[in-house]
Amino acid sequence: MSFLTKNYRRKKIAFIRGKGSFLFSTKGEKYLDFVQGIAVNSLGHANPKLIKTLRNQSKKIWHVSNAFIIPEGERLAKKIAQNTFADYVMFQNSGAEATEAAIKVARRYFYSIGKPKKNRILCIKNSFHGRTIAAIYASGSKKMTEGFGPKVLGFDHFKFGDHKSLKKKITKNTAAIMVETIMGEGGIKVIPDWCLKGLRKLCNKKKILLILDEVQCGIGRSGDFFAFEKSKVKPDIVPIAKGIGGGFPIGAVLMNKKVASGMIAGTHGSTFGGNPLAMQIGNTVFDIISKKSFLNNVKKNSKYFLAQLNNIQKKYPNIIKEVRGRGFLIGLQLYKDQTKFIKKLMDYKMLTIRAAENVVRILPPLNVKKTELDMALKILNKVCSSY
Ligand SMILES: Cc1ncc(COP(=O)(O)O)c(C=O)c1O
Secondary structure (H helix, E strand, O other): OOOOOOOOOOOOOOEEEEEEOEEEEOOOOEEEEOOHHHHOOOOOEOOHHHHHHHHHHHHHOOOOOOOOOOHHHHHHHHHHHHHOOOOEEEEEOOHHHHHHHHHHHHHHHHHHOOOOOOOEEEEEOOOOOOOOHHHHHHHOOHHHHOOOOOOOOOEEEEOOOOHHHHHHHOOOOEEEEEEEOEEOOOOOEEOOHHHHHHHHHHHHHHOOEEEEEOOOOOOOOOOOOOOOHHHOOOOOEEEEOHHHHOOOOOEEEEEOHHHHOOOOOOOOOOOOOOOHHHHHHHHHHHHHHOOHHHHHHHHHHHHHHHHHHHHHHHHOOOOEEEEEEEOOEEEEEEOOOOHHHHHHHHHOOEEOEEEOOOEEEEOOOOOOOHHHHHHHHHHHHHHHHOO
16 A cells, blocks of 8 residues: 555556666566656766766765855856856756746846736646646646635636737736746647747737746757757746756756846745755756757757657558657657557557647657667557557
8 A cells, every 4th residue: 555645647667777768667677768757867867977976966065055155056057147048047946946936036026126016927728837836827727726726816828829819818917928938748839939939029019028938848858958049039037947957856947137136135045946966966967968069969869750750650640640849858649548559658668658638748868879769669660550
């Protein structure tokens, strides 16, 4: 009997060890892990550089309060500021905390310039920004909010792709538009570059802020460090998490100078956010993934993999409706419920995970080998042919 609450529908399998793209179960079975903790283990399991960092830092210092200067966090924030749109960084522990903190930053900015009524956040209906009480209401999902009332106020919603409704929903009280650059849980739906440009223009025109949630699609997953980079759009606020820790819980809110001006002492805090152990790991992950050669490799390998997946789709057009995504944030949209397909992949020792709209989500580590991609393609072909 398990003494854990039943809020997860767990598969009846446990893993004791991981190495790169593979997981080893308690029964000694080897699985190709194309879930990677849902886009978390960006560098695969048991990455030697991350192990070295963890070992070294664990002997020095794990945790000190944010009441003191934390040099490891200062270093990571400096790297982020020098290499991205961001001027300032505020460290958290998870994605939901990062998206909630992003909302706080937006509201606090307008408060600080004497416009406290400008506090509403406009989001995509059935998006995903986390499971905390405000984040579920930001997501606008009936299923996620059911039983958790009273409703958290301050969020408006528009349908993905419905530009008319988006414009209509902006009022004098809107502070920001918050969207995932690529919707992950929502079914791997990419916001096209021209839409991102349009969003930026609209935000400028209405004098509101643009928050791009890159918790799932950021940190190299799309082939660029951030998924929005290709569009050349500069957001005001970007929550990140997952991939930046490579398996260690880290979250952060990145922001420009303008909005950071509202975050004066005492406006936000986190006991664990930005502790030395997390920050040293974040530094190592950032150093590896932000390298142009690393990102070029993600682009090259994912281009190959996506092309092959499209071939499989063409071969089995009655099973796979569409191949979605960018980089290594990939979704196979099936015509029918994907549960059986995911189970069959698992029978062939390949792990994937569901997303909305009958999507099978495929999330290899960013440093996956071509031979491992070929192994996945072989399994996918096998499952399709016997489906
Ligand atoms: C886009 C996005 N935002 C926020 C979150 C919440 O992150 P966490 O589960 O770390 O709280 C997720 C998690 O899947 C996500 O995909």
